[in-house]
Amino acid sequence: MSTNTYKGLLLRGVGAGAVAGLLAGLVGVLVVEAPIRAALAVEQARPDAPDAGHGHGELFSRGTQVVGGVLAAVVVGLAVGALFATAYAGSRRWFTSKAPFVRAVALSAAAFGAAALLPAVKYPANPPAVGDPATVEYRTVLYLGLIAAGLLVAVGASHLASRLGHLGAPVRATAVASAVVAAVVVLLVAFPATPDAVPSDLPGGVLWEFRLASLAETATLWLGLGVVFGLLVDPATRRAKRVSAL
Amino acid sequence: MTSPAHPLPTPIPKWAYAVALVALTVTWLVLQENGIALGHAAETVHEFFHDGRHALGVPCH
Ligand SMILES: [Zn+2]
Numbered sequence: 133m134s135t136n137t138y139k140g141l142l143l144r145g146v147g148a149g150a151v152a153g154l155l156a157g158l159v160g161v162l163v164v165e166a167p168i169r170a171a172l173a174v175e176q177a178r179p180d181a182p183d184a185g186h187g188h189g190e191l192f193s194r195g196t197q198v199v200g201g202v203l204a205a206v207v208v209g210l211a212v213g214a215l216f217a218t219a220y221a222g223s224r225r226w227f228t229s230k231a232p233f234v235r236a237v238a239l240s241a242a243a244f245g246a247a248a249l250l251p252a253v254k255y256p257a258n259p260p261a262v263g264d265p266a267t268v269e270y271r272t273v274l275y276l277g278l279i280a281a282g283l284l285v286a287v288g289a290s291h292l293a294s295r296l297g298h299l300g301a302p303v304r305a306t307a308v309a310s311a312v313v314a315a316v317v318v319l320l321v322a323f324p325a326t327p328d329a330v331p332s333d334l335p336g337g338v339l340w341e342f343r344l345a346s347l348a349e350t351a352t353l354w355l356g357l358g359v360v361f362g363l364l365v366d367p368a369t370r371r372a373k374r375v376s377a378l
Numbered sequence: 379m380t381s382p383a384h385p386l387p388t389p390i391p392k393w394a395y396a397v398a399l400v401a402l403t404v405t406w407l408v409l410q411e412n413g414i415a416l417g418h419a420a421e422t423v424h425e426f427f428h429d430g431r432h433a434l435g436v437p438c439h
Binding site for chain 2: 160256
């Protein structure tokens with residue numbers, strides 16, 4: 133199916149999302165699982181066990197939850213793959229590069245920055261054993277609001293880049309990068325701090341191992357999506373395949 | 379073949395908005411649903427995807 137139709141892009145987006153989700157899920161099992169287990173052990177060792185209603189490990193066994201974690205990454209990968217294809221279809225003229233592969237990776241880097249890296253800087257991911265159930269709605273609003281603001285910055289940056297098309301590439305890149313950095317600093321300062329403190333019984337090592345592992349998983353999801361989608365839409369891939377078949 | 383300086387955007391059909399809505403709803407159900415749409419069954423969904431929620435950096439508990 134053609135890479136010039138929405139349907140053709142959508143199928144490639146969903147396919148790339150499935151692959152990226154599976155890779156991210158694999159990172160989850162191999163890298164994120166260990167600090168999650170360490171945090172759950174801390175949670176279970178608490179004398180008051182405030183989480184009785186939450187029911188960690190009561191509804192599902194640990195093994196089932198690991199499968200659920202991989203499945204979550206795959207399902208989210210399929211969904212963001214569809215959204216990614218739509219954004220790619222609608223935004224082609226914003227890109228300064230002509231190569232579809234470069235455009236796909238640039239779009240995934242922007243999405244990773246806005247939807248994963250920016251919230252990870254302001255509201256770093258927390259393992260189980262951190263977080264007051266009473267503040268979860270407020271924390272969710274802050275988190276989603278920052279992602280929405282980050283996506284607006286990304287859209288604004290691509291608009292600015294196409295507006296400055298008459299400038300030389302280094303000047304244009306400097307202007308756009310400065311505007312993005314300024315906007316990100318404003319967002320990081322303007323958004324309120326996360327309301328929950330990290331409990332003192334959770335070792336800092338476990339906390340940061342988890343946070344970096346979580347970032348590795350979201351990076352695998354977004355950048356994997358961009359690379360696989362880019363390979364699927366770039367005519368150079370097909371040409372390379374034809375050459376290697378000779 | 380002439381290649382324009384900026385490749386033309388692909389026309390997006392109306393049903394693409396339905397696809398986007400489904401994708402956002404699915405993402406919400408996996409990562410965020412805590413009872414708004416599924417009521418009591420949400421706890422089962424929450425617990426099944428719990429590792430994934432935390433690993434993907436979503437606020438939880
Ligand atoms: Zn939870």
